[in-house]
Amino acid sequence: MRDIVVIGGGVLGAAVAWALSRRGLGERVLVLERSQPASGATSRAAALVTLLRDDPAMVELARETLRAIAVLEDEAEEVGRRQVGSLHVGAAGQGEALDALAARCSSLGIEVCRIGRDQVLARAGWLEPDAIEGGVFVPDDCYVEPYLLCTAYLRAASRRGVRLMTGVEARAIHHADGKVEGVELTDGSRIAARVVVNAAGPWANLLSADAGLPLPMAPVRSHYWITEPTSAVERGGPIVFLSEIRAYARPEVGALLFGIREQRPVAADPRGLPADLGGFVFDARDPEGWESLAEGAADLARYFPGVETLGMAHYISGPSNYTPDGKLIVGADPALDGLYVASGCNGSGITFSGGIGRLIAEMVCQEPTFVPATAFAPARLGMFDPFSPQFLAACAAARARKSAG
Template sequence: MTDSRPATTVIVGAGLFGLSTAVHLARAGRRVTVLESGAAADATTAAGAGFVGLWAAGYAWYWNASELALEQAGIDFYRGLDAAGYDIALRDTGNVWLALTEQAVLDHLLPFAEHPLRPEDARLLTAVETAELVPGLDPEAIVGAFIHPDGIQISAPDAGLALADLARVEGVEIVEHTPVVELLTEDGRAVGVLTAAGDRVLGDEVVLAAGSWTNELLSTTGRELPFARVIASRLTTAPFGLGELPTLMIPELGGLWIREHLGGLTYGNGVGYEALAVRDSPAERRPDRPDLVEAMRDHLTPIVTELIPAAAPVLDAAEAVQGVVSYTADRRFIAGPIPELAGLYVVAGDNESGVTHGPGLGRMLAELIVTGESPFVDPSRYAPDRFPARPFADEAAVAAAMPARREVDARARVEQAR
């Protein structure tokens, strides 16, 4: 007699990566159980800034058409959530990169205009044109801008909760407040997991989607993913009557980004970041580092005031949200089978863009599990085995190996090395 029981997948982690994978697997006919150590979508996902765009079309110079496909999949997925009635605060505002100097136009904006993946409706803007699109922006504070009109904004916490609700509708079982402590194996294959309470949860395959905590569960396989884990901070002001505006990106100011949130602003840049390796800090679900917050507040208050003067009265009281993000050694995601153990898969390494790429990565991994291929992207770019089993001595070495964040900085490194 043929066993007609649907295949079962056990997923560890109920953030955007794990929940997206769960939804796509359930739609493909899998029975799916998701185990989460806390509440669903309440760790790194809940700290997401919520701007989604086509970053591979110029901004992230180290990505290509495969990442662009993941990004478009994310935009389409969130539009689908919104159309289905889930309140994720979706706004079709676009993404605008600002240049404060003529040099920044040369370094950052013109490469966007010349990029082979540039969307057809993307274009350069004058300072006056930019101010017409961005409520409250002082045109005297900038030289020019570049717009990708198709970018969207969502509330990452609300999107995470909506995704959990959708997963349940699709038949996924989500078990919260259930830490997983061990992989279960049999005859060289992953067959489930062991919870902290001693329960064995079995499946035909196991997916680790535990973010910055993934390596703890991988330790028995002999493989360590090349993560540099970082505390990331953002600030959110009280409302002050600001209208909807595009997400603003200012590469020349440490990657400063600004977006409207409920009539106020949410914003941040690298001043509010610190690698866990610097102080040998633990990877906490919701970090509390007020020193990083204050440093970023002090640094950004005069900058944001100059750009959007009406925000000045509320900036000093801006509240902070912090989370732990995981960068990879080549700034590409890690998603696919773990070669050391059959039936074990991973999706991790958000590279601070998990909100954008999570839905596409979940789709890709589900397709790999079900059919062995995923034609809409190049899965080899994300395969764990593109790295040796233990490629770096520590997280500081991972960070040192990462490509420069900006293409202009990468070119400068090459010139200095000559």
């Protein structure tokens, strides 16, 4: 009997299904996906897997994702991992700040190497030498192909009995007497279940709010650009973080992929998000992100002068669920037995996927959790309107406060 239903075949739903299957529950798990796996927000991710976080619990969640990737690769699954490390670059005069960053990484158990300007340039020769003091290198960081990681989780889960249904859309979480009873589909049919995991990404509040659990998150535009091919960017170069200007970059098939944290991010009402994000525009005044790029281009040019002359080959935008407090949304509904949520990743869903999968699986199995999860509680804000303009604005502001990455 399949009595555990996971709503959403993106990277978080796939990771949850995989983690449950590794606990022997595969034959009980059904994943519902209205389109194809990884076709929503997952497909638009820059797909960084980075360890450095302010919260030690979130560091452990990211570390668990690296372990999950290693297990998948041991099972001959290809995730497109590029083990290039990350480089946190400091501007001239920021030597003390770099020392402090290296010390903080060490205190969190993250392997780091404090390096000087010449070593920075040896790893990322596209950077402008005069702008750089030095850097902190984190060798364990990597990036992956988001579609490959998501489908690897699902393939490995299916080998342990998990079933994936595509082309079916959940309309509501059916419940009675304080307990989950299943999922109602848009065609009016129902699938019985004692456990439902809401991993519906930017659409998750449409299900949870109707079930009496408004989630403290909203879809906010995350976007990045990819330059035309350039010999200035080494194919095996590291992920680069430029915290002073709140930007990040990484190689992408002979080009540079980069993102700049805008001052005024744009949130969307999830009720207006289409199932197909291909033509969705967050801001009609800036549909292709040119204003946002212009806002940060001068700062970026100080580190990468080539941005002023290189053409932009691609612009990718998509919804990332941001929370006002910067914490994830992972856990159980305290008022509805059997409902769990895996969401609210603040633009880092790939990074936390393996950790969130394990955390949800431990909760479903009523095991001790490997990290404290109280701060991630889905009901931590109580009852409120998750669709109000004021709340959407608060979530957008959270993206503006986030450091690059």
